[in-house]
Amino acid sequence: MAMKRGALDTFFKPATAKKPKYEISEHKTGHANYPFSIPHLPSEFAEQLGFAPAEEGKLLNDQLDLDLVYYEPYIPSSIAAGLFEFLRQELPFYRVQYAINRGGVQTMINTPRFTTVFGIDATARFGDDGELFDIKTGKNVGPGRYKCKPRPLPQCLDMLRNFTEGTTNETFNFCLVNYYADGQDSISYHSDDERFLGIDPAIASFTLGARRDFLMKHKPIVPGKGEVINEPKQIKLPLGPGDMVLMRGKTQANWLHSIPKRAGVDASKGRINITFRKAMVKGGTDNYYQYNVGTGGVHRWNAGQKKMLPWVSEGVATAVTKDEIPVVAADVAAASGQN
Numbered sequence: 001m002a003m004k005r006g007a008l009d010t011f012f013k014p015a016t017a018k019k020p021k022y023e024i025s026e027h028k029t030g031h032a033n034y035p036f037s038i039p040h041l042p043s044e045f046a047e048q049l050g051f052a053p054a055e056e057g058k059l060l061n062d063q064l065d066l067d068l069v070y071y072e073p074y075i076p077s078s079i080a081a082g083l084f085e086f087l088r089q090e091l092p093f094y095r096v097q098y099a100i101n102r103g104g105v106q107t108m109i110n111t112p113r114f115t116t117v118f119g120i121d122a123t124a125r126f127g128d129d130g131e132l133f134d135i136k137t138g139k140n141v142g143p144g145r146y147k148c149k150p151r152p153l154p155q156c157l158d159m160l161r162n163f164t165e166g167t168t169n170e171t172f173n174f175c176l177v178n179y180y181a182d183g184q185d186s187i188s189y190h191s192d193d194e195r196f197l198g199i200d201p202a203i204a205s206f207t208l209g210a211r212r213d214f215l216m217k218h219k220p221i222v223p224g225k226g227e228v229i230n231e232p233k234q235i236k237l238p239l240g241p242g243d244m245v246l247m248r249g250k251t252q253a254n255w256l257h258s259i260p261k262r263a264g265v266d267a268s269k270g271r272i273n274i275t276f277r278k279a280m281v282k283g284g285t286d287n288y289y290q291y292n293v294g295t296g297g298v299h300r301w302n303a304g305q306k307k308m309l310p311w312v313s314e315g316v317a318t319a320v321t322k323d324e325i326p327v328v329a330a331d332v333a334a335a336s337g338q339n
């Protein structure tokens with residue numbers, strides 16, 4: 001049987017990089033503390049976000065201390081794949097390392113995923129030119145207030161923050177982004193119950209890209225004398241592209257959550273997680289930048305090689321030959337941790 005010529009052409013066509021699923025905006029957000037400027041949200045995505053949430057949120061509050069709203073999905077499916085590609089391509093990412101003291105022994109922890117962060121705690125705000133002002137005095141915040149270099153949310157994430165605030169009736173001043181390159185990237189069981197978030201914080205958590213299981217379990221319960229406790233059950237939410245989980249009320253104080261590693265290393269199946277949070281005090285800002293930007297180099301998605309690569313600014317790149325690209329410290333450190 002004869003095959004149509006068109007079909008054969010398609011069959012033998014060499015694999016070329018797929019056309020991106022978005023139209024890049026000519027407008028960008030710049031800031032002195034960004035390694036490179038970040039394009040505004042493509043107008044098509046902004047329009048479609050007007051239809052969010054795509055599905056009504058379901059209440060998950062039938063277990064002890066649990067208070068979740070699960071949007072499956074929140075982001076319209078028409079733009080979920082494009083928004084994933086856009087953010088992976090346009091945001092700066094980091095592979096943070098930090099030292100911990102484990103029983104008197106200094107150990108290096110390699111964060112097992114890419115991270116990035118934008119925002120400032122409630123004691124300060126960014127001015128129109130990116131400078132920082134104290135909320136109370138209205139005065140320019142001098143150097144030395146923060147150990148880190150805070151930077152505002154780029155317009156593209158600020159748009160999503162605005163829609164999320166409207167839906168949830170909460171306000172947020174921080175945006176943390178995780179990129180799980182494959183099944184080996186993870187986040188171990190923890191709760192986001194830092195004091196700098198205040199009591200019973202609300203956290204909105206988005207998934208884009210690959211589906212990954214989000215596990216939750218109650219913190220250990222110490223029963224009182226003669227008390228019988230109905231052990232809360234573990235929860236598994238198979239978070240897919242566009243989904244959003246709002247964690248609120250007593251959830252952080254009493255439950256742990258994680259994205260476990262999973263078998264099958266598929267480098268083409270990256271996942272982005274975006275969380276919006278509200279840090280009340282200065283310590284929150286230093287903490288978030290320390291653990292999500294750190295002191296190492298920037299990484300950026302390379303569409304040709306389909307992976308995150310160490311990024312060097314163009315000014316520096318001319319002086320650095322290909323063979324001299326700095327070694328990522330993560331490759332050198334002996335110990336590897338979960339966080």
Ligand SMILES: O=C(O)CCC(=O)C(=O)O
Nearest residue numbers: 178187192205214259273
């Ligand atoms: O990737 C996720 O869904 C969870 C991320 C998370 O728990 C965190 O960043 O604190």
Ligand SMILES: [Fe+2]
Nearest residue numbers: 190191192257
């Ligand atoms: Fe978390």
